[in-house]
Amino acid sequence: MRAFDVRxxxxxxxxxxxxxxxxxxxxxxxxxxxxxLHALERSASVSAR
Known part of the structure; x- marks a missing residue:
C-alpha cells in the first residue's frame, strides 16, 4: 500500500x-x-474566516 502525505x-x-x-x-x-475560486479569494468575496 502506498503512503499518503496530507497537508x-x-x-x-x-x-x-x-x-x-x-x-x-x-x-x-x-x-x-x-x-x-482564486478570483473569489483575491476579491475577498470568500475567506477562511
Missing part, C-alpha cells in the same frame, strides 16, 4: 491551476475551476 492548505493558490483543474471532469461546472 491542509489555506488558499486555492497554494495549488497549481493545472493540477487543480486536472482533477476535474471535462463536464465540471466552471465554478469548480481554479481561476474562479
Amino acid at each position: 491542509v492548505l489555506t488558499a486555492v493558490n497554494e495549488v497549481r491551476p493545472e493540477d487543480w483543474d486536472g482533477l476535474l471532469s471535462p463536464r465540471s461546472t466552471p465554478f469548480m475551476r481554479h481561476a474562479w
Whole structure:
C-alpha cells in the first residue's frame, strides 16, 4: 500500500491551476475551476474566516 502525505492548505493558490483543474471532469461546472475560486479569494468575496 502506498503512503499518503496530507497537508491542509489555506488558499486555492497554494495549488497549481493545472493540477487543480486536472482533477476535474471535462463536464465540471466552471465554478469548480481554479481561476474562479482564486478570483473569489483575491476579491475577498470568500475567506477562511
